Amino acid sequence: MASSQALPTVRLVSVNTAPDRAKVVIGQVIENVKDRYNIIHAGNTETIEGVEPLLRSVQPAPGILFCAxxxxxxxxxxxxxxxxxTIPGIKTYAIPTGLQVKVGPQGIVDHLMERIDIIMKD
Incomplete structure (x- = not known):
């Protein structure tokens, strides 16, 4: 890392019915931005009902939620x-509906890479 400053850790959770795919895609994004951001994929839920319990279970609280x-x-x-x-101030990002079907996992990584700086700043 070029800077002697440690990057703050941001915990990210995902809501994805394909948790293995979520782990791979988010893992690739995290790897690609590790020089700028210290993001940890702290968990995934496969259901809408699981969102609040997941958010409450991650400590410190997650800073970002990705919606598949x-x-x-x-x-x-x-x-x-x-x-x-559940977590006032959390950043959320919804990947456009149907994008995974259209562009596949690498397309999702590319989509997120184009937007990660905006997502992190919002």
């Missing part, structure tokens, strides 16, 4: 609302 593309826009909004109600 298999959810409808309405479900993504519900997931993000649960996240914001």
């Amino acid at each position: 593309s298999m959810w409808t826009p309405e479900q993504q909004e519900q997931i993000q609302k649960i996240a914001r109600d």
Whole structure:
């Protein structure tokens, strides 16, 4: 790392019905940005009902929630609302519905890489 300053750790959780794929995709993004951000994938839930318990179980609290593309826009909004109600100030990002089917896992990584700086700053 070029700087002697340690990067702050940000815990990220995902809401994805394919947890192994989530781990691979997010792992690739984390690897690609490790020079700029210290992100830890702290957990995944496969259900909307699991969002609040997952958020409450991660300590320190997660700073980011990624919502996978298999959810409808309405479900993504519900997931993000649960996240914001549970952890005020959490950053959320919903991958556009259907994107995984269109572009595959590498396309999701590319999509997130194009947006990670915006997601981290918002």
